[in-house]
């Protein structure tokens with residue numbers, strides 16, 4: 001075989017490899033300009049492309065992974081791993097019916113001119129992982145050492161009736177303060193609503209148990225990471241027409257699992273945080289919202305979604321520089337979190353786009369809140385060197401209703417409101433009436 005034939009054969013083999021590789025492979029310039037892409041990469045990315053073009057990977061992935069461009073820009077070495085298996089959520093899915101579409105993205109700098117992206121569809125793997133984590137959490141809650149738990153009996157309305165001494169050890173409350181109180185006592189003010197408690201009791205009735213993990217608060221105000229499990233207590237009652245089993249109340253077990261939050265869990269939490277603003281990222285938002293929508297499907301209650309988008313943000317970047325744009329986004333995140341309750345899920349879901357999911361909030365309340373947020377943002381000044389700049393947002397409002405099968409559709413309605421607010425001149429809020437298709 002002569003030299004030219006050798007090169008041709010090698011080239012053929014390379015093309016075949018690219019064609020058949022079970023992962024998406026993209027070779028690009030450091031700023032994301034695509035030079036080569038295999039068919040699987042095109043297939044994975046095409047649904048994200050707004051205009052059918054796939055010429056820049058960072059631009060295509062910006063709505064779902066705005067951090068990629070920053071990660072690549074801040075990577076200064078000539079070669080090495082820029083990010084490894086970063087999870088990107090492509091779609092929200094439909095609770096109980098369609099799983100969210102997940103992509104894993106790794107970026108490798110090959111040399112100063114070339115960066116390689118490896119894209120893997122991990123939808124099925126993530127679903128299995130979630131199922132495993134749920135059963136692991138369940139076993140942890142039930143089987144592990146029982147020295148650090150508080151056990152109490154709740155009445156049918158979720159008020160505390162009977163307790164074990166562990167309550168005082170774990171929470172610092174004494175019996176007199178606990179009896180007759182709602183279990184909201186162990187949560188920060190505003191972190192749990194009566195409706196959420198009712199949902200958990202209902203969930204326990206339906207599934208045999210309701211397990212949750214999150215922050216609990218001691219009598220002295222200090223926080224601890226806890227798993228809380230509620231299980232129905234049933235009894236046999238004599239009824240005129242025979243014996244029936246009926247709920248007599250619930251058992252509640254609170255366990256301090258702060259020390260169990262090992263590295264893996266911390267890493268997971270970090271992977272749920274937006275790198276720029278420190279609030280939840282799109283992935284975390286979709287997870288929380290999926291749970292919220294499952295709750296809604298079991299027991300519909302008012303549930304509102306706000307999509308908040310910075311106005312003329314490109315102009316801010318162009319006029320004041322990207323770092324100033326970043327400062328505005330951080331200010332916006334702070335303004336939103338300080339104006340919302342703990343129970344509201346607020347996240348950065350795209351470049352300059354944020355979302356807030358508001359349980360127990362009807363349309364009128366959501367509109368009021370959106371207007372307050374809009375006004376609070378317009379009153380902000382962000383210091384940039386010697387200057388200080390103002391900015392505004394537009395907000396689309398949507399509320400959950402029967403015609404909405406999943407988060408994608410709820411987001412679509414909020415986006416329609418956002419679009420109206422932008423078209424009407426920005427720095428305003430709008431609610432788009434449900435489309436006929438969703439009504």
Ligand SMILES: Nc1nc2c(ncn2[C@@H]2O[C@H](COP(=O)(O)OP(=O)(O)OP(=O)(O)O)[C@@H](O)[C@H]2O)c(=O)[nH]1
Pocket residue numbers: 066276309310311312313314315317321322323324325326329350351352422426
């Ligand atoms: N500074 C900064 N800019 C970002 C970030 N993510 C996205 N952007 C920029 O946000 C801008 C969004 O611009 P557009 O989508 O055109 O929207 P806009 O200029 O806000 O206009 P309207 O939404 O119509 O009011 C783009 O220029 C993005 O590059 C980020 O993390 N930091």
